[in-house]
Amino acid sequence: MPEQNGIGAYAAYLPAYALTGTSLDGAEPPPGGPARGVAAFDEDTVTMAVEALREIAAGTPAGRQLLLATTGAPYDGKTSAGIVHEALGLDPGVAAADLRGHRSGAVALDLVLRGGATAALADVRTTRPGAPDELAQGDAAAAFTAGDAAAVLLARAGRTAEVLDRWRLPGERHDRVWDERFTAEILVASGREAARRALAEAGLDAVDHVVVASSNARAAAALRRALGGSGADAAVERLTGHTGAAHPGLLLAATLDTARPGQTILLLSAAEGADAFVLRAGDGVGSARGGRPVREQLAARQDLAYGRYLRWRGLLDVQGPARPAAPAPAAPPMHRRAGWKYRLEGGRCDACGAVTTPPGRVCASCGVAGGTGGGEKVTLRDRVATVVSVTRDHLTTMPEAEVAIVVADFDDDGLGGGRLSAYAADVEPAAVTVGMRMRPTFRRLWTTDAIHNYFWKLRPWGATTDDD
Template identity: 35%
Template structure:
């Protein structure tokens, strides 16, 4: 039976949304050009651009950015649980949601969960989270992120995009009321990837379109509408994350939903973010949805999830995040397909002896220093107010007097400015030149850190920066990822 709201349940829904799209946009024409000798048939897909994660980005870092976009500078103490959905999360056994929790500096008293195993996992996690909130679970952050690796010269390489979205769910100041959900679970295998396998194995597109999207998902939408007591014409936004051209429109037609309601699939500038795409598209729709509008959200993968939301008057009062549009506007065109191959791990370059440095992470030290390393928490002297990173037992002397032990002082959301910089062509960097220097935070505190998402020639003393959670290094001998914070140009810079 479809899950329908009734009088006894509290009103719940989305209370805030955010997104993240990596800065580089791989030009599909460049991909096609490289493969024209081998796969000339890709030409039909060689238009527009797709988002491409930097070498230091993965599902954990992108999820963190989307969550920060969603939460803004809001107090995070009321968040009771965090879910992260992805099929491309970096760790199979070290909870990825748990790393995001640390990066967001959330209370230890939260529930965290990774969801995966299907492209439907984003919407499935959302349904479970909403039902939990209905049941009184408290404020929940539901994040989905994908950095899908596809085989070079595959269609997916052109269709995919890297990105993330985050939704804050609760019952206070709901901007999109949750009206219900309907799911079907059917082992329809349009593609699969065995545990530990590198790439997907994909079945014929025409079969997926006819039997999967149009028949299976179409039927599920019809059943959901019937259960909600709605006609297709009641839907104002159809969020159907299907990259195949014309299919969302055909699906709308088949279910009586108006053609004009089909939400932008974001294929022209972002690409298909897999598990995250329903949430990414929904976050995009929420940017312009008006009070009273109904949004039907589809998740597809071994069945289908259908969720129905209704925008409330609160949506016009919400602090606007950067959102999908904001991140999309800040792109930088990338026409170097070789760089993409290297970042995606398809191309093993001669990185030289300097890269042989052993990146083994003492796990004891990481645990002791987790707030410093993962949350960028510094210290503040309670007596002088001096801010310092990292915090220490004896603070840096102020006017010749050493300061007392510090209290926690989070720096991750503090704006910063460049004090010194260089672009280093000698030291190893997966994306030379390695740019780094000293930054000083507004309000006090400073640190030497790496810069990311920068153009070396744009660096200057005084440049405004914002801190971002990124991969610092990868221990390839033991398959461990070391995360830390870097400085990136503040929005609107470079």
């Protein structure tokens, strides 16, 4: 258990794409309008959770929990958090569990703050084309580990209200929404009472930062006014959309990015009731973040055309190439080669020290047989590689006209290097060049026979994408 209830480290992950308009006729959206984050066609809640957690979760000790909070897990009946656990290479003694529903993000935060868990809050939000809130929903992930460096919990209060606000039936893809004028009254009443109780328990009349997360825009605006919020959280939301279960975590991460030690934060999540947390920024808040700040990620996003977004989401049915679907992965080899598939582990040769990928019985460098079989396993997932060749595939079964496949050599750094052949991600195929620096990113390659095939791709690594 942490010495104090609170947050030891945090991170946020925003996809590389933003949608600013919903016109199919090419009309330009008005300047300064809202935008939503869009997960790429090969991303889902599992892959985004891995990207958010990979910077901060490595030290999660056995006996703790790894939680995935989402409204859109890629599997029903199977624990999606287990895939995240495997990709991060966590101790097998760390229990993995899913939390579902619109309130699950706040519950996951509570279990981090008071129970010492490690959690990822991730969601991919999809509406029907033309829905009034199409740009008001978005995709993102946030991650938190227990401790007290980033923030300390001063008080917490919650209220439950059974209300038909936002829901969908099993097998449905899009949420149904009741008239927000009715549900806003219930959520505002729950939110104000939860905030009042939390502030009273903390002994505070006011705080330095007010953060409100609610998919009901009318309720969120009313609660911000009632609690004296500055609107900084609303400004972030206008550029991301409401990111479902991830939203309270995303807005909290954006606030911690700018908070100074000792400042107080009221985080209020209004969904089927309300959850209020009063936090004090820790002495280490400035160094507790993993990865880039939220606003820096927002500034680096690429604009996405509406038609491309519809193809990615499967909302626009287009004719693909006459090419058979990729074969489905099988359970036995996935289990036997989990180190390579999920953690991108190569084998270091006992004879020459080079790394062979995937691990094999013969060293790819010196040719010694058996040298990598029992040798040290080296993970390449957090290392940077340089592209040495590029191929552009124009017959891909993915929802793109073409994709780039690269061969890249990993930096040696005294660890033996290694080579990877992989798809390029988050970059136009024509922009991929020999010499480009890239870093692995966990993605979903395809889905066949109801089995999701996860592996690592390579995305550009540099001043415009990530910190080196």
